[in-house]
Amino acid sequence: MALESQRIKLGNGIYLNLIKTDKFKSNLLSYYFIRPLEREEVTKNALLPLVLRRGTKNLPTSLQLEKKMEELYGSNLSVAINKRGEKQVIRFTMEWANGDYLGDKGYDYKVIDILREIVFSPTLEKGVFNSKYVSQEKEILKRRIESKINDKRSYAINRCIEEMCKNERYSLYQLGYVEDLEKIDESNLYRHYSKVLETSPIEIFYVGNYDENLVKYLEDSNKMDRKEIIEILEEDNIKSPMTKSIVKEELDVNQGKLVLGYRTGINYKDKLYNASVVASDILGGGPNSKLFRHVREEESLAYYITSSTYKYKCILLIDAGINFDDFDKAVDIIRKQVEDLKNGIFTQEDIDISIKSLQSSTEAIRDSIFLISEFFFSKVLSQDNRSLEEILKGFQEVTKDEIIKVANKIEIDTIYFMKNKVK
Amino acid sequence: MDIKEFNNHQIKEKILFSKTKNGLNIYFMPKKGYTKKYAIFSTNYGSIDNKFIPIGEKDILKVPEGIAHFLEHKLFEEPKVNIFDKFSKMGADVNAFTNFTQTSYLFTSTDYFYENLELLVNFVQNPYLTDENVEKEKGIIAQEIKMYEDSPGWRVYFNLLEAMYVDHPVKIDIAGTVESINTINKELLYKSYNTFYNPSNMVLFIVGDLSFDRIMEVINKAEKEYGNLNKSIERIFDIEPNGINKKIIEERMFTASPIFHIGFKDTDLGYNGEKKVKKDIVTNIILDILIGASSSFYNELYDEGLIDTSFGGYYTGKKLYGHSIIGGQSNNPEEVYERLMELISKPVNEILKEKDFNRIKSKDLGSFLLGLNSIEFIANNFTDLYFDDFLIIDYLDLLSKVQYEDIVNRFNEHFTQENVALSIIRPLEV
Numbered sequence: 102m103a104l105e106s107q108r109i110k111l112g113n114g115i116y117l118n119l120i121k122t123d124k125f126k127s128n129l130l131s132y133y134f135i136r137p138l139e140r141e142e143v144t145k146n147a148l149l150p151l152v153l154r155r156g157t158k159n160l161p162t163s164l165q166l167e168k169k170m171e172e173l174y175g176s177n178l179s180v181a182i183n184k185r186g187e188k189q190v191i192r193f194t195m196e197w198a199n200g201d202y203l204g205d206k207g208y209d210y211k212v213i214d215i216l217r218e219i220v221f222s223p224t225l226e227k228g229v230f231n232s233k234y235v236s237q238e239k240e241i242l243k244r245r246i247e248s249k250i251n252d253k254r255s256y257a258i259n260r261c262i263e264e265m266c267k268n269e270r271y272s273l274y275q276l277g278y279v280e281d282l283e284k285i286d287e288s289n290l291y292r293h294y295s296k297v298l299e300t301s302p303i304e305i306f307y308v309g310n311y312d313e314n315l316v317k318y319l320e321d322s323n324k325m326d327r328k329e330i331i332e333i334l335e336e337d338n339i340k341s342p343m344t345k346s347i348v349k350e351e352l353d354v355n356q357g358k359l360v361l362g363y364r365t366g367i368n369y370k371d372k373l374y375n376a377s378v379v380a381s382d383i384l385g386g387g388p389n390s391k392l393f394r395h396v397r398e399e400e401s402l403a404y405y406i407t408s409s410t411y412k413y414k415c416i417l418l419i420d421a422g423i424n425f426d427d428f429d430k431a432v433d434i435i436r437k438q439v440e441d442l443k444n445g446i447f448t449q450e451d452i453d454i455s456i457k458s459l460q461s462s463t464e465a466i467r468d469s470i471f472l473i474s475e476f477f478f479s480k481v482l483s484q485d486n487r488s489l490e491e492i493l494k495g496f497q498e499v500t501k502d503e504i505i506k507v508a509n510k511i512e513i514d515t516i517y518f519m520k521n522k523v524k
Numbered sequence: 525m526d527i528k529e530f531n532n533h534q535i536k537e538k539i540l541f542s543k544t545k546n547g548l549n550i551y552f553m554p555k556k557g558y559t560k561k562y563a564i565f566s567t568n569y570g571s572i573d574n575k576f577i578p579i580g581e582k583d584i585l586k587v588p589e590g591i592a593h594f595l596e597h598k599l600f601e602e603p604k605v606n607i608f609d610k611f612s613k614m615g616a617d618v619n620a621f622t623n624f625t626q627t628s629y630l631f632t633s634t635d636y637f638y639e640n641l642e643l644l645v646n647f648v649q650n651p652y653l654t655d656e657n658v659e660k661e662k663g664i665i666a667q668e669i670k671m672y673e674d675s676p677g678w679r680v681y682f683n684l685l686e687a688m689y690v691d692h693p694v695k696i697d698i699a700g701t702v703e704s705i706n707t708i709n710k711e712l713l714y715k716s717y718n719t720f721y722n723p724s725n726m727v728l729f730i731v732g733d734l735s736f737d738r739i740m741e742v743i744n745k746a747e748k749e750y751g752n753l754n755k756s757i758e759r760i761f762d763i764e765p766n767g768i769n770k771k772i773i774e775e776r777m778f779t780a781s782p783i784f785h786i787g788f789k790d791t792d793l794g795y796n797g798e799k800k801v802k803k804d805i806v807t808n809i810i811l812d813i814l815i816g817a818s819s820s821f822y823n824e825l826y827d828e829g830l831i832d833t834s835f836g837g838y839y840t841g842k843k844l845y846g847h848s849i850i851g852g853q854s855n856n857p858e859e860v861y862e863r864l865m866e867l868i869s870k871p872v873n874e875i876l877k878e879k880d881f882n883r884i885k886s887k888d889l890g891s892f893l894l895g896l897n898s899i900e901f902i903a904n905n906f907t908d909l910y911f912d913d914f915l916i917i918d919y920l921d922l923l924s925k926v927q928y929e930d931i932v933n934r935f936n937e938h939f940t941q942e943n944v945a946l947s948i949i950r951p952l953e954v
Contacts, residue, residue, distance in 0.1 A: 124557050126535070126893045163826070167818035171883045174890025198890035202535055233827075241832045244853060247780040253674050353778035353952055356670035387617070388608035398606075401663030404671060422671050450613070457615035461634045467559045470897060 104467060104489050106477045111323050114330030115303040118477055119316060122470075126202055128309030129470045130213060131194040132220050133478055134301040135333055138187045138270050144242075144277025145285060145293045146189050150180035151238040152230055152290065153193075157218035169215060174198045174205070176212045178219070184275040185482060186413025187336035191297070193220050196470065199310065209315065217322060221298070229291040239282050246276050250352075253519065254405075257358035258420055261517035264348050265362040269337065271414050300331045304481055306474040338415040340366035342514040351522045358519040359431055361419040363439075363511045368415050369483050373510075375495045376503035377410055380511075381417055382455035383447055383504070384408040384438060389454050391438045391447070392419065400434065402427050413483075417511060425520045432516065442508040445501065452504065456496045463493055525740055532917045535896060539917050540736045544743055546750045548723035551906065552739055553731045553917075555899060561637045561732030562899045564630040565648050566907045568727075569720035572624050572693040572845075577758035578715040579722075584760055587716060588707045590665070590700015593622040595713050597665060599629065599648055601657050607647050616640040624694050625842050626911060630903070637734060638742045645728070645746040651717050653710045666702045676779040676949045683773040684785040684849065684947035692764040694845045719757060723750060729906045731899045761844060766791050772946045782950045783834075784857035786864060789943045790839075790846030792934075796913040798922060800843065805888070805923055806934045807839035807848060812884045813876055813931075814867065814939075815850055821867055830860055842912070848938065857948045868939045876935055878928045888923055 107119040136146050160166045170176045176197035183190045195216040200206040224231055250256050259274065266272040305323055307315075342364050367377045385392040385408025392406045406421035423431050441447065466472040466489065476489070487495070528541040540552045571593065575586045600607050600620070611618040616633035618640075629648050633640050672678045682697055689695040699705075730739055768789055795803065815821050815837050825831045835852030854860050867875060895901040906916045914922075 125897045127897055162823070164818060164820070164823045168883060171818055171887040173886075175887030175894075176890070177894065196894060198893040202893050203889060237827070237829065240829055244781055244832060248853065249780075251676050251779050254671075355673040356667065387612060389606070389612040393608075394606075397664055401660055402667075404664050404667035422667055424667070424670075454609070454612040457635075458612060458617070461560075461615045461617065461632075464559050464634050465632075468899065 104473065104476075109320060111305075111320060112325040113327045114301070115305070115323065115325050115327070116481075117305045117307070117319055117323060118481075119311070120306070120308045120473055120477065121311065122308065122473075123310045125309065125470045126199050127196050127470060128199060128209060128311070129194065129196045129307070129474060130216055131192060131306040131474050131478075132216070133304040133306070134191040134297055135304070135482070136189045136191065136297065136301055137331070137333060138184060138189045138273055140273060140281075142293065143189060143273050143275070144281040145290060146191055146297070147182045147275065147277040148238060148242055148282070148285060148290060149294055149297065150182060150191055150193060151242060152234055153219055153223050154178065154180055155231070155234040155238065156224040157215070158222040158224055159218060160215070161224040166215075166219075173208055173212055173215075174203055176215070178216070182275055184271075184273070187270045188333055188413070188482070189275065194471070210318065213319070213322075226287070230287040230294070232287040235285070235287040235290055239285060242276065243279050243282055246274070246279055249274075249276075253354060253356070253358055254420065254422065257360050257517060257519050258418060260348070260350065260519075261360035261362045261418060261515055262416075264346065264517060265343070265416070265515035268343065269339065271336065299327055300329055302330060302333060304478055306477060308470050308473050336368075336413060338366070338368050339364060340415070342512050345514065347516045347518070349518045349520055351520055353522055354519060355521070356422045357425045357428065357521075359421050359423055359428065360517040361432070361435060361513065362515040362517070363417040363419075364514050365410065365415050365417050365507070366510050367507060369412050369485070373503055373507050376499045376507045377417075378459060379452065379455050379496065379499045380442060380504045380507045381408045381410045382459060383451050384442055385419055386455055387458055389451075391441065392435065395434050395438055396421060396431060400430070402431050402434070428518055428520075436513075439508070439511060443505065443511075445505045447504075449501065452499070452501060456499060459496050460493050463489065463496075527736065530915060530917050532920065535893065535920055537896065537917060539915060542736070542740055544723070544740070544747055546723045546747055548743070548747065549727050550740065550743060551727065551729045551910070552734070552736045553729075553902060553906070554734065554736075555732050558733050558899060559634050560632050560899055561634070561730070561734055562630065562632045562903045563641055563644055563728065563730045564628050564903045564907055565644055565728045566626050566628040566726060566911075567721050568625065568725050568911050569627055569716075570623050570625040571696055571698040572761075573720065573759055574693050574696065575760040576719060577760070579719045579755065579757075585715065587712055588700060589696045589704040590698070591708055591712060591716055592627055593699045594661065594665060594705060594708050595716055596620045596622045596627050596629075597661050598653055598658065598713060599651055601652050602647060603652050607643070610643055611640060614640050618644075622698055624698065626907065628907060637732065638738060641730070641739065642742050642746040645743055648721070649748040651714070653713055655710055658708065658710050658713065662705055665699060665705050669697075669699050669702055669705075672697070672699065674778070676777060676783055679775060679777060680783050680785050680851065680947050680949045681849075683775060683949070684787045684945060687770045687773045687945035687947055688768050688787045688789045688847060689845070690765050690769045691762040692845050693761075725757060727907065727910055729903055729910070731902050731906075764845070767942060768945045770945065772948070774948045774950065776950050776952050779949055779951050781853050781855060782857050782948055783851070783853050784860065784949075785849055785851035785947045786861055787945050787947070788848040788939055789945070790841055790848075790938060791943065792937055793841075793844055793846060796843055798914060800912050801909060801914045801919070802922055802926065802930070803934065804839060804841065805926055806930045807938060809881065809884050809888065809926065810876065810931050810935050810939070811837040811839060811848055811850070812887075813880045815864070816884070818880075818883070821863070825860065825863065830854055830856060830863075857946070861946050865941060865944075869941075872932055872935055876931055881928050881931060885923070885926065889920065892920055892923065
């Protein structure tokens with residue numbers, strides 16, 4: 102069964118995307134707002150969904166909102182703030198059980214209305230956001246930003262990106278900055294919110310079973326008449342290393358976290374893009390990869406070691422958890438494996454395994470209502486018109502020569518190492 | 525071949541069951557239209573099974589902490605070939621996990637499902653351990669242990685278990701310690717394997733768009749010949765006293781703000797089947813009413829800045845242990861604890877209202893339906909419930925049957941001041 106979406110323009114910069122399927126026991130509705138990733142607004146964008154989910158005009162407290170969603174069979178609201186290249190994406194999603202299985206058909210409209218209210222009709226106080234909600238959510242966000250050190254692995258990855266891309270917008274942390282929070286209040290945040298509504302490209306997704314009436318309802322209730330929509334620029338992609346540095350950070354930890362940041366110079370529009378994804382997978386995609394075999398299975402240096410490419414940002418990161426003393430040894434082995442890739446020391450079988458694995462995970466998108474909407478959204482974001490089938494075929498066509506070509510473009514930029522404090 | 529069919533018309537799902545010639549139970553849930561297929565092969569053997577009489581022996585053996593998990597790593601070892609490569613070549617993603625009571629080996633694939641299934645049965649049923657490959661694994665597992673040592677969420681959880689339990693091995697870290705795994709050897713691993721990895725102690729569950737006949741054919745062919753292994757397994761558990769071990773455990777580590785876990789130790793134990801699963805459901809409904817996002821308690825504490833969205837609670841347990849855990853981040857964990865004690869000392873009709881009960885029940889019905897979209901959810905919950913002697917297909921009916929009276933009785937018995945312990949992780953002093 103081919104996955105297809107119907108895309109309807111509802112106004113300047115706002116689209117409704119419909120994906121019809123009766124495979125799931127639920128329906129899903131998402132709103133995506135696309136913003137440029139900039140220091141000036143990154144913190145405000147991160148705060149916005151937290152404040153909006155506190156209450157709407159008709160359900161002004163979290164308590165009322167929460168109770169209402171529970172009554173509607175645990176309709177599940179999720180909000181997220183994500184960095185996609187040098188874009189920041191604010192997402193609001195509701196997923197709810199299909200009434201057919203509950204003997205309660207047609208409550209879909211109620212859930213749709215609630216999500217719309219959360220996004221477009223917040224509870225207000227003197228024409229701006231509720232001041233108590235804003236100050237509470239500022240505190241919550243502050244704690245969340247500070248807690249990024251709790252997950253040492255993702256902290257290390259973020260630190261490597263921060264160092265490596267320090268002169269690029271991509272180094273910005275998607276949840277923003279504590280010092281910028283201080284300047285935010287209910288009025289300037291509300292002004293920013295109005296700007297987001299008026300100027301952002303908006304993508305709406307509905308995945309599930311629906312009829313014409315529901316489509317008409319979604320169209321009518323989401324029509325907007327807007328003037329200036331901001332243009333979201335493509336990221337500046339630096340092709341070669343900028344910093345060439347080794348950053349060691351001493352923290353109170355038991356395990357060393359090693360991250361090697363490379364530049365690939367290949368973005369998602371490049372014809373070598375598929376080859377770069379395959380190359381990264383051969384290097385450190387799964388348990389059959391070069392790094393897993395040499396660093397973990399042969400040398401017992403690590404429990405996890407992986408390599409990943411960043412779709413929107415021409416970089417490749419390798420990360421592993423190792424003993425503090427094994428830094429030199431691990432870096433040597435990793436560099437040797439990258440060298441081997443450059444010199445074509447890998448087999449057709451390695452390529453086939455990676456292609457198969459990438460195809461399987463791409464195909465699995467069909468089994469998740471959420472991944473289906475994310476898939477179509479990412480196609481919009483990257484202006485990629487290929488169908489899922491074409492994407493699968495694209496992997497198939499990757500050749501050994503292309504992988505070697507890609508590997509020879511990979512250049513080390515920054516090495517980050519989290520080590521223990523010497524007491 | 526006998527095939528038994530379990531149907532649930534409301535959710536439009538069914539489960540098929542059959543047994544292999546060696547007595548291995550096979551369950552299958554068809555999922556038409558799904559791309560992914562999932563198989564999970566599990567043994568009822570986890571970190572708590574650290575004292576037992578090895579099969580064919582008479583004396584009790586106490587094994588080092590972390591051995592079930594160690595064995596899980598080692599089963600991937602094959603003479604000459606690499607098992608990961610074999611799966612990878614057929615596009616399968618293979619993995620395994622060990623928890624307190626079970627060890628599971630699983631894969632997902634879109635193609636070559638039956639070939640991968642054969643591989644799964646083969647590698648789990650044919651251990652290949654050498655002194656050398658056992659030694660080699662120690663470095664890898666040591667890194668896994670160190671990774672967990674740096675996770676405040678993991679530390680706060682295991683400190684809580686240590687606070688709640690006096691003797692029960694649920695308090696032991698699943699992966700063991702760097703010291704304990706160093707005492708593990710080939711002989712101990714084989715003894716554990718031979719005792720717990722026999723077909724009568726295992727189950728294989730499959731979900732996806734597949735043919736059950738073909739599944740049974742593949743497994744019957746791949747299965748190893750077993751002798752008479754249907755003997756029951758002698759596991760030894762020390763009697764866990766009622767009451768808790770320590771009221772509070774505090775630790776400092778590299779973290780941003782304090783995090784805490786409050787635990788209520790279960791004393792109403794010993795059940796399996798519907799009675800046990802109903803207890804799980806009932807206790808989780810109570811927790812949702814008391815402290816969930818739609819409770820006054822949650823909203824008041826949130827308003828006062830005492831908790832954030834990380835705050836929540838759940839009940840989990842097996843036949844011989846169980847606990848409710850309430851936790852999150854807070855700058856003042858003691859205050860949250862005090863307020864919770866205040867809450868549970870109020871009259872039950874004030875804090876557990878029937879209309880809240882009905883609402884949470886609706887929510888749980890919907891959430892379970894959402895879960896059925898995911899083959900991973902189905903497979904993992906199937907296995908967990910199966911070892912409780914309950915079939916996932918009956919879950920929604922059981923949930924519908926839960927009455928308001930059930931929650932009142934359970935509350936009075938479980939949420940008491942005698943059963944409660946507190947674990948706190950604080951940031952390092954600067």
